[in-house]
Amino acid sequence: MPVYKLMVNGKERKVDVADDTPLLWVLRDHLGLPGTKFGCGMGQCGACTIHLNGSAVKSCLLPVSAVGTSKVTTIEGLSAKGDHPLQLAWDEEDVPQCGYCQAGQIMTAAAFLARNPNPTEQQVMDAMHGNICRCGAYHRIRQGVLAAARKKKK
């Protein structure tokens, strides 16, 4: 099995796994980063969303061999102190119910806001449509993204 060198949350990490291992399981089982969640394993729910060079990617479909030198960011590395505007907004708007989908929601939203810091509500809904929240916390997820956008502007 090949050894892969990955840049995860600003640190170089080595893993020795089969080349088809999805990044999701590398993070969870081999690198001790449980924040990225397994929901469906087939790109349908967004629970496993991470950033690859700043773009939101579903890690359940991304084989470790395809990561190369790209920078991987997970929810654990989104901010040093848990104070990314989205993380703060999530608390202020009291978004989570069970919370299981929320890391994926935040990572999707973070990549989106980086590209579009001033979104309309419709754009937020289009951007977040790929993330399922089984608890139905969609209203506050939407509010949270909009609140974070306002924070960023300040």
Next chain:
Amino acid sequence: MASVKDSRRSFIRNVALAGGGLMIGFRWDTVKAKMPSVIHAADTAAATFNSYLTVGTDGIVTIWSPNPELGQNIMTSFAQIVAEELDADWKKVRVLQAPLDTKRFDRQLTGGSGAIPHSWMRLRKAGASARHLLVAAAAKRWGVPASECTTELNTVHHKPSKRSLEYGALAEEAAGMTLPEEVKLKDKKDFKLIGRPLRNVANKDIVTGKGIYGIDFVREGMVYAMIQRPTAFGTRIKSVNDAKARSMPGIIDVVRFKNYVAVVGRSTWEVLKARKELVVEYESEGPALESTADHERLQKEMLDSDKLTVRRKNGDVAAAFAAAAKIVKAEYQSPFVVHSPMEPMNFFADVRTDGVELVGPTQTPGSARSQVSKLLGVPEDKITVQLTRLGGGFGRRLRNDYALEAAELSSIIKKPVKLIWTREDDMTGGIYRPSVRYRFEAALDAKGNMIGYKLRGAGVNADNSTREDNFPSGAVDNLLIESADHKSPITTGAWRAPTTNFLAYAEQAFLDEVALAAGKDPVQFRLELLDRARKKPVGAIKYNIDRMEGVIKTAAERSGWGKKKGVFQGFSVYFSHASYVAQVCEVAMKDGKPAVKKVYAVSDCGPIINESGARQQVMGAIVDGMGHAMYSRLSFREGRPQQTNYHQYRLIRMKEIPEVDVYFMSTDYDPTGLGEPALPPTGGAVANAFFRATGKRLYKQPFINDLGG
């Protein structure tokens, strides 16, 4: 001030903490005890008390939350109730998830929206008792009467002498004080924390990706496992060829037990890959394998048969229908649906010779333990259950099948193991909301009064698919409610708001039809029936007429019922889990097609504990209720589930949600649950609004099949 008195001892006690400070012990098994009291030395076997609440010398108030947390926000709202009576400074409150401990806690489970009603007084007394002791300690130190002391934000004040002391500085002395015969509870009007939208205490852990869920649990030396289960209900293993799977990298073992083949390995992915290489042949257990078409036929046959079980009977329905000026008749159908909580099933088990350790997400940890005890023949006191946060439940984790699988597997391979289900396992592995078909008939007299009402429910593993004492029972002179059930190998279980999650839609949509046939406004029609039930109740009435009337009128008012242009409104009201919820759904045309725009929800569940969490529960329940009514369906072909993951099984997503207006009645009843009651009315309100918009009745879930799109 409200106060309670009871002579029973040993309900609450205070003891000094080893590290200094006060601990309030709370005995949950003395259910009838109304009141904290002094404990005599002989009663103080520590094991019978839980360290429910402690006040440290640093002033930190630690509150244990005994119930499984699955997003209903119990950790926050429980602590909020205790902190209220304690007059704690919320910033100094810490909440900890308690492990399973049936000696110390009572009703340590999540289901039936029952936690708050069960614990409301207990939690208040725990907080009030601690406060009493802290005040007594301060009064003693100052040599003043306790009655002159007041409390606020973790501090005792003696205003006349302008002295104050923080709880931390009093904690040790408080532990030596005597609990009184009677503890004063606050007047509700003095509540400072209860009712406030305090944020979820777990937010920070959630948004920073802490491994707080069962699926995140790891233990040095553990192995990973997945199980191949029969692909069709009603089949069993005929043969297994595991040669290829065994030869795959990272695979430690392949074991067969019951109807399972378990693949055990070093990592999730290796196990997942190897499981695909198993060659397992199945054979029928005997009876014909069932398809959805069979269920439809069976349900019709049951509805037409004369072998239904009578659930409630008032008056003479045959005579009423014979005398009717008009008869309305309709049938409503619901499919199987999956709970599919976002976190797939998983459990950790370590079965050793000296005991069993279980860790994972379950709504019923006590039953997990007793079932494992029975399965493995290990006494319960040798089994521990650690509760993790649940990534949703919706009733699925009331069953512990996956915990039992993990325990049995660990006992076979003699290793600590984490068992994981994939999403496909979750969708195809059983325990669904049962499929039901209802037949309703109503008899109207010439004036449009409902003089007869008949309901027949035919389910597949649905048990009694009716709620025979719910409205309109009690308001109709001649009424007959019956049910029949087909026993199927397809496993079913409680799904958020069991039975009513579908029955309410059917009943409320049918009542809309009846109102129309009677030439009455749907809201007025319901109010007339309630008035009837009040003035001339027929048989037992198990709902509160005033409360139901209250939510109906308020919902009509808030939504501008019948007064709006450009939107089509549908009405619905339901009583379940001791709470009352009325909803008005608004459908508007968008690009020539009807779409749900808004849902008004008015709930009466007594006082709200946490305003933010409560609103969230209602919004979530409406999204859930509407989502499943609109989009979700699990069908079968020869025992095999036809939808295996979210690409085939549709869940509601962000762009499909309506606006929601949440309103709570302020009533003086004790609080009742809110995790479920806002869900049942939604399907009916939505169906009725679609009818107004399109003239088409939606008789079958999911609606999307009839609406197109």
